[in-house]
Amino acid sequence: MNPTTDVKTYSGFRLATIFCMVILYAPLIVVTIYSFNASNSITVWKGLSFRWYVDVFIGPESTKFKQAAFNSFSIAFIAGTLATCIATAAATAIVRGGQYRLRTPSLGLITLPIMVPEIVLAVATLIFFNSIGFTRGYLTILIAHTAFCIPFAYLPIQARMQGIEDSFEHAAMDLYATRSQAFRRILLPLMLPGIISGFLLAFIVSLDDFIITNFVKGAGIETLPTAIFGSVKQGLKPNIMAISTMLLCLSIVMVTISYFISKWDKTK
Amino acid sequence: MKDKTDIAVEIQAAVKRYGNFTALHRISLSIRDNEFFTLLGPSGCGKTTLLRLIAGFEDVSEGQIYLFGDEIDTLPPHKRSVNTVFQNYALFPHMSVLQNVAFGLEMQGKSLSKARKRAGEMLELVQLSQYANRKPAQMSGGQQQRVALARALAPQPKVLLLDEPLSALDLKLRKAMQLELKHIQRETGITFIFVTHDQEEALTMSDRIAVMSNGALQQLGAPRDIYEQPHNMFVADFIGDTNLLEVTVEAISDGDAKCRIDDSHALICPAVETVVVGARLHLSIRPERMILTEEANANQSFKGTVVENIFIGTDITTIVKLETGSQITVRTSNSDRGSKRIIDVGHDAFVNMEVGAARLLAD
Ligand SMILES: Nc1ncnc2c1ncn2[C@@H]1O[C@H](COP(=O)(O)OP(=O)(O)OP(=O)(O)O)[C@@H](O)[C@H]1O
Ligand SMILES: [Mg+2]
Numbered sequence A: 001m002n003p004t005t006d007v008k009t010y011s012g013f014r015l016a017t018i019f020c021m022v023i024l025y026a027p028l029i030v031v032t033i034y035s036f037n038a039s040n041s042i043t044v045w046k047g048l049s050f051r052w053y054v055d056v057f058i059g060p061e062s063t064k065f066k067q068a069a070f071n072s073f074s075i076a077f078i079a080g081t082l083a084t085c086i087a088t089a090a091a092t093a094i095v096r097g098g099q100y101r102l103r104t105p106s107l108g109l110i111t112l113p114i115m116v117p118e119i120v121l122a123v124a125t126l127i128f129f130n131s132i133g134f135t136r137g138y139l140t141i142l143i144a145h146t147a148f149c150i151p152f153a154y155l156p157i158q159a160r161m162q163g164i165e166d167s168f169e170h171a172a173m174d175l176y177a178t179r180s181q182a183f184r185r186i187l188l189p190l191m192l193p194g195i196i197s198g199f200l201l202a203f204i205v206s207l208d209d210f211i212i213t214n215f216v217k218g219a220g221i222e223t224l225p226t227a228i229f230g231s232v233k234q235g236l237k238p239n240i241m242a243i244s245t246m247l248l249c250l251s252i253v254m255v256t257i258s259y260f261i262s263k264w265d266k267t268k
Numbered sequence B: 001m002k003d004k005t006d007i008a009v010e011i012q013a014a015v016k017r018y019g020n021f022t023a024l025h026r027i028s029l030s031i032r033d034n035e036f037f038t039l040l041g042p043s044g045c046g047k048t049t050l051l052r053l054i055a056g057f058e059d060v061s062e063g064q065i066y067l068f069g070d071e072i073d074t075l076p077p078h079k080r081s082v083n084t085v086f087q088n089y090a091l092f093p094h095m096s097v098l099q100n101v102a103f104g105l106e107m108q109g110k111s112l113s114k115a116r117k118r119a120g121e122m123l124e125l126v127q128l129s130q131y132a133n134r135k136p137a138q139m140s141g142g143q144q145q146r147v148a149l150a151r152a153l154a155p156q157p158k159v160l161l162l163d164e165p166l167s168a169l170d171l172k173l174r175k176a177m178q179l180e181l182k183h184i185q186r187e188t189g190i191t192f193i194f195v196t197h198d199q200e201e202a203l204t205m206s207d208r209i210a211v212m213s214n215g216a217l218q219q220l221g222a223p224r225d226i227y228e229q230p231h232n233m234f235v236a237d238f239i240g241d242t243n244l245l246e247v248t249v250e251a252i253s254d255g256d257a258k259c260r261i262d263d264s265h266a267l268i269c270p271a272v273e274t275v276v277v278g279a280r281l282h283l284s285i286r287p288e289r290m291i292l293t294e295e296a297n298a299n300q301s302f303k304g305t306v307v308e309n310i311f312i313g314t315d316i317t318t319i320v321k322l323e324t325g326s327q328i329t330v331r332t333s334n335s336d337r338g339s340k341r342i343i344d345v346g347h348d349a350f351v352n353m354e355v356g357a358a359r360l361l362a363d
Helices: A013-034 A051-058 A062-096 A103-115 A118-131 A138-162 A167-174 A179-207 A211-216 A224-233 A238-263 B047-055 B097-107 B112-125 B141-153 B171-188 B199-205 B223-228 B233-238
Strands: B007-018 B021-032 B036-040 B062-067 B082-085 B159-163 B191-196 B208-213 B216-221 B243-253 B256-262 B265-270 B280-285 B290-293 B301-312 B315-322 B327-333 B348-353 B358-361
Touching: A013 A238, A051 A062, A051 A238, A062 A103, A062 A138, A062 A179, A062 A224, A103 A138, A118 A138, A118 A211, A138 A179, A138 A211, A138 A238, A167 A179, A167 B082, A179 A238, A211 A224, A224 A238, B007 B047, B007 B191, B021 B047, B021 B062, B021 B191, B021 B216, B036 B047, B036 B199, B047 B082, B047 B159, B047 B191, B082 B141, B097 B112, B097 B141, B112 B141, B141 B159, B141 B171, B171 B191, B171 B199, B191 B199, B199 B223, B208 B223, B208 B233, B216 B223, B216 B233, B233 B243, B233 B280, B233 B358, B243 B358, B256 B280, B256 B358, B265 B358, B290 B327, B301 B327, B315 B348
Parallel strands: B036 B191, B036 B208, B082 B159, B159 B191
Antiparallel strands: B007 B021, B007 B062, B208 B216, B243 B256, B243 B280, B256 B265, B280 B358, B290 B348, B301 B315, B301 B348, B315 B327
8 A cells, every 4th residue: 555645554553542532442341351341230240150141030029121132032033034035036026127117216206214313213114104003012013123124124134135137137038937937046045145244234233223123113012122121210220231242243144144144256 | 931841940030129119120031950151240230139029028019929930939838949158148046957957957847857968968068067066157258158058058948149159258268169069059059049240250150141230131042152242232241351442333234234444444243132323332352362573464454552461370461552542451361372473561562353253232
């Protein structure tokens, strides 16, 4: 690299980098470390222990958390799957549908929800369910999650699809495959890394959503984020840190898998 | 209508438009069964477009296409018994070489084991049996080209379309593949429609050539006819090297035209149908059909000065500047050197044309 443009030569670069990293990661590190604290207090260190992890699973709040976790994971799985299917269909239509006038607008419409403040979406979704007289509960959360997960699932799928030349489908159809055979045998396998990566992203986004869930969930049903929030309101206990750390690990694992799968090349 | 079994592909007044742009202007062509037929033309002249019309990836705007007498221009690609070797090969990257070759057979409804067996035979034909389980990305360009060929041939199409299949290969491999393709075509007896922008390749391989430019057919004929009797300026200039001389037609008699080159020179050559007395047209004279001498030996010789001698292996190309100001290229075969002396740069020379060497061109 040209040394005059190398940012490392600017004075204070190292300091600024460290500062940013600390701001970004210090809270996460603190939470992770203190989740292994033996103490009842969240600020006083009393030695290493797994008691709060045990507490999450068999402690007084464990039934609540288990139910919330079940809701969260099942919603994330179903909503992620539905969103991925819809996103795959959308990407196929938009990338392969040829040149039509509404192509750019439709792409914008699909990805816009990522940019819209979540609170606006939350309120809008709530009003929507109210106005059609839908009783709030598990199903409303599922529908809302499916909807807002679509753009997250869509982006990696579209990125993958744009890299696939349409000559493969032409070749398949030239070799006597019908349109749907060409899609199943050629396009789908080539898109698969994008689809998996889109699903994982949608899954994670659904799993840790709080705002929209909090608006559309009915009374008596909790997902992990809302359950954690409810628990925190009654006082911060170290078992929250244990749950948070577990969620953090899960997110890191899934984002990493998603990253590697999107780079995954089946041609080798 | 000609004999149904004799004509593999019949294109009747095919027009292709993209919006306001006309990519093909009323092309009519008959491609015979068992023929190695070449579409030749510069980049952008519509060769790929014509292939895509035959394969079915594009619809004709006007006109009809027949495959062995059956109209196919409204059928989707998978219902046309025509296979394509794509310009970029388009091998399925997630399938092994064997799976690629077997794909068309499977889609035809053959059982997996039958498809695999025949795919194996096809790989043998292109000498790639040992690579059956590799992925396309692990093969060289030349090998991929052969896989693409095997894949397109495996379902035994009635016609094989090849879109510049050799353009990505280096010269040596290209020459080898030209021979191999020709050999495979003879062996399988399948009609090949081959696209290239390389005139030498077209001359080497084809039974017949259709020369195209700007979406229109310029000339159709055997390689030799096209080379020796080009119809117009474009064909004469595009196929091989040639000298173009501007002439005025002075007289026409018995199908011969007297063409005046300058005050002291005129040539008699076969007239083209459209020619009229007084027209300003061009003569095409191939460089190898002229002889250089130090002395004038006939009234058909042109005086000039040697500007350059270029050694190109089998031949020597000499550029002569004529008294009239125009430059002429003369090619002397190296084996003739004993009889035809090389004249050094700067010396006077006379350019003599063989009888019948000059061709009068329309437009
Ligand atoms: N989908 C399309 N839309 C608009 N114009 C097109 C389209 N496809 C081809 N063309 C135009 O049609 C003309 C012929 O294109 P074609 O691809 O047939 O050329 P070609 O002879 O195969 O050239 P090359 O040797 O470079 O492959 C070109 O001018 C091209 O710009
Ligand atoms: Mg082309």
